[in-house]
Amino acid sequence: MEYRIRKKQLRRNHSYSYIVFTVIVIALLQMLSLKSFYYGRVIKLPDNLFKSSIDYPLSELTVDTAYKKPEPETMKTIGTYSSEENSSEESGESQSNGAENANLSDIQKNIVLKTLELLEEDIEYGYEVFPDTGYPQNNIWISTDVISVTLKECGYDLMELIYQDMIDHKKDYPMDIKGRETPIKYIDFRDVFFQEKFFSRNALTLPNEFDPESEDANLIWQPGDIVYFQFDEDNPYSDLAGFISPHTSDDGIPLVIMISSELGRISEVDVLMEYKIVGHYRYPQPEVD
Numbered sequence: 605m606e607y608r609i610r611k612k613q614l615r616r617n618h619s620y621s622y623i624v625f626t627v628i629v630i631a632l633l634q635m636l637s638l639k640s641f642y643y644g645r646v647i648k649l650p651d652n653l654f655k656s657s658i659d660y661p662l663s664e665l666t667v668d669t670a671y672k673k674p675e676p677e678t679m680k681t682i683g684t685y686s687s688e689e690n691s692s693e694e695s696g697e698s699q700s701n702g703a704e705n706a707n708l709s710d711i712q713k714n715i716v717l718k719t720l721e722l723l724e725e726d727i728e729y730g731y732e733v734f735p736d737t738g739y740p741q742n743n744i745w746i747s748t749d750v751i752s753v754t755l756k757e758c759g760y761d762l763m764e765l766i767y768q769d770m771i772d773h774k775k776d777y778p779m780d781i782k783g784r785e786t787p788i789k790y791i792d793f794r795d796v797f798f799q800e801k802f803f804s805r806n807a808l809t810l811p812n813e814f815d816p817e818s819e820d821a822n823l824i825w826q827p828g829d830i831v832y833f834q835f836d837e838d839n840p841y842s843d844l845a846g847f848i849s850p851h852t853s854d855d856g857i858p859l860v861i862m863i864s865s866e867l868g869r870i871s872e873v874d875v876l877m878e879y880k881i882v883g884h885y886r887y888p889q890p891e892v893d
Contacts, residue, residue, distance in 0.1 A: 708826060711758060711888060715828040718754045719847045719861045722870045729865050738763040738790035747844040747863055748794045750870060751830055754847065760888065766793040766802045777801055781840075797840045800832050800883050807885035814876050816856055825858050825876075825884075832883035833875070843882065 708716070730744040739756065740749050752762040767789040770777045777798055779785055792798045803809075810824055818824070827850035836842040846862030853859060853874045863870045 708828065709890060712826065712828040712886075714758045715754060715847070716850055718757050719750070719828070719849070722750065722754070723861065723872060725870065727863065727870050729863050729868055733791065735790055738793065745863055745870070746794065747846065748796050748799050750847065750861070750863055751799065751845050752793060755887070762799070762802070763789060763793040765806075766798060769802055769805065770798065773805065776805060795841075796832070796843045796845060799845065800840075800843065803830060803883065803885040803887055806889070807887035808889045810884040810886060812881040812884050814857065814881075826886065827858075828886075830883070830885045830887060831860060831876075831881055833879035834882040835879075844879075848876075 725743070727743045727745050729746065731746050732740065732742070732744050734741055739753055745753075755762055767787055770787040770792060777787065777792075779787065781797060782792075782795075787798075793802075807830070810829065814825055815821055825848055827848055829848040831846055831848060833844045833846070834840075834842070835844070844862060844864050846860040849859040849861050849872050851859045851872060857874060857876050859872045860875055861870065861872050862875075867873065
């Protein structure tokens with residue numbers, strides 16, 4: 605009896621051993637097959653995986669901050685312009701103002717660059733009041749904002765400068781035109797009447813008539829000069845302000861960078877011989893050697 609029991613246990617142990625051995629063999633075979641599968645598989649990324657479907661030109665990778673039109677030899681340096689390009693221009697506006705000898709100061713160059721950049725901005729004509737900043741904080745501007753914002757970016761805060769000048773020289777700034785006795789800092793520097801008064805006191809005053817036949821025209825009318833146009837003699841608030849552009853018309857007349865209700869946005873226009881000029885200034889005043 606005891607012999608039979610031992611014999612059954614021995615058979616049972618052998619069965620367990622076979623099962624364990626079989627499981628181990630199967631596991632080893634699976635490991636070997638998986639190993640050979642992963643080692644033998646080569647994953648290759650396609651060559652054009654990161655290539656754009658559009659062949660962009662190299663110039664797309666560069667940033668050109670200065671405003672320019674795609675004409676050759678355009679504005680090599682602000683302040684030096686070639687009048688010889690006028691004869692070769694086929695468009696309605698020339699890239700040159702013919703001021704071959706008009707060497708601009710650094711501040712004039714900076715003003716010109718800032719005004720040209722405004723041509724690329726989405727700025728619309730309109731008037732809003734900004735009590736917190738004075739300067740427009742959106743894309744709604746009037747003509748004097750073109751002057752004040754440009755000069756502020758060049759280091760001349762007209763809001764502070766005009767307000768202080770109004771306080772120090774009250775007789776030169778008649779407040780009865782506004783119906784009050786004291787100036788308001790965040791409003792009056794944008795007022796075309798007061799802005800003209802400030803420049804007449806603090807800027808270099810230049811002739812109001814442009815003479816294309818004058819040998820000195822390129823010296824008298826330089827890029828970055830400030831001009832004011834009159835439309836109603838009895839209403840000084842109808843005046844508009846603008847900057848002289850470095851570009852000229854086909855006739856060699858400097859263009860003007862300005863905004864008005866008629867234009868709708870900041871534009872470069874040929875109006876110097878069409879509109880009546882009542883103010884022509886260069887600010888800040890040039891240093892005399």
